[in-house]
Amino acid sequence: MRFKGLDLNLLVAFNVLMETRSVSRAAEKLHLSQPAMSAALGRLREYFGDDLLVLTGKRMLPTAYAETLVPMVQETLRQVDALITTSTVFDPATSQRTFRLIASDYITAAVIAPLSRRLSLEAPGIQLESVLPSDGSADLIAQGAFDLLITPEDFINPGQPAELLFEERHVIVGWDRNSVFAGDVTEAVFMAAGQVGVQMGNQRTSAFADRTMEQMGRFRRMEVTASSFTVVPWLVIETNRLAVMHERLARRMATMFPLAIAPIPFDFPIMREMLQFNRTRSNDEGLKWLRNQLRQESALPEINNHSDTFQSKQ
Known part of the structure; x- marks a missing residue:
């Protein structure tokens, strides 16, 4: 043409x-x-x-x-992409669309992976492509190169629309045979333990939990620093190390690893996990559907039911 x-x-x-x-x-x-x-x-x-x-x-x-x-x-x-993808009709059961996401391995393990299993039955033609965040992730959304960025509120681009996906608590995790879990994990016990931290990307950016701990003046004895969230269980099992982990991820990991989970024994900020997209796709029915699916998956009862959050330490 x-x-x-x-x-x-x-x-x-x-x-x-x-x-x-x-x-x-x-x-x-x-x-x-x-x-x-x-x-x-x-x-x-x-x-x-x-x-x-x-x-x-x-x-x-x-x-x-x-x-x-x-x-x-x-x-x-x-603009052409928005014109083509924007439609008053989106049928996930028959759509062959590919959605490109930027998300950490924590979000992939805790939300995207279970969602993809469900969509394999409900929307078998839908494809999800996910890449890890980088220093230029917000720019990629601004350029329209990706459909969604899932990131803590601190890392969104203020020039593009964003909405809350969920609020996340953090918990303490460790090997389920670690003796500290025999009773309450007090602040003194927590601070005395060797710990595993997470730093990501080429700039070695500290994860929300580690950065917040430092801002609170609580400097832990780091024995290992990992480059991703999902390797943390490998670094605490069969050791006396502890780590601070997102509650959703901790609960997923506790079904696969011998992990114990305990609450942080002092006030700790809630993390706000956001969904960001390019403003030209605000009316994209397919993207609206996907954002809703992500919200549903992240709000599953077995994730947010706090009555049994810490059963795995018993």
């Missing part, structure tokens, strides 16, 4: 070329041959009257003019 002489498919090619800065990688990403991708670049150069990508040493770099086109092309593609 042409608009004012431009094949609109070339906008997709331009976006991927700017992203990869490589004809071969762009061809691979778009499932095209390298000659076809080179031809697309040639047509783009001819239409815009600019080289767009130039070889500098062994790298291809965008021209100054190409850099000015990038945000406009990305916004155009976001």
Whole structure:
């Protein structure tokens, strides 16, 4: 399809070329041959009257003019995507849609994994693609590259809509044969124990619980620092170490590992886990459905029923 002489498919090619800065990688990403991708670049150069990508040493770099086109092309593609995906009718039972999510391994284990099992029966054509958060996650949502970002409130982009998914308490976990769980885990006992912490990403960002502990002036004796939440059980079982973990994840993990769970013996802030999406998708019926499914999954009675929260320490 042409608009004012431009094949609109070339906008997709331009976006991927700017992203990869490589004809071969762009061809691979778009499932095209390298000659076809080179031809697309040639047509783009001819239409815009600019080289767009130039070889500098062994790298291809965008021209100054190409850099000015990038945000406009990305916004155009976001608007087209919103136009295509926005519909008054969305049938999850027959839809073949793929949703792209950014979520930690904690959210994946505690919410997305059980949701995916349910959807395999209720919405078998739906695909969920999940990647771990990075320093640029909020920017990816702003660019429309992903459908949803699930993250603590501190990490959302204030320029895009966000809504509360759930509030999360934190608990203490350890090996169920650890003697400290024979009675109440007091503050003195907790602070005296060796601990497991979590730091994520290239910037080694401390998890909400670890960062909050430090802000409260409670500096623990860290014996191990993990790079993800789901490896923590491996680092506490058969040891006397303790860890602070999200309650939902702790309860999921306690069904698979010999873990004991106890309440934190002092006031500890509630974490607000948010859903963020691009404003152009606010009326996307499919995305509304998925957000509702995530809320339902995160509010299951067996997760939020506090009457049996700490039975596993008995």
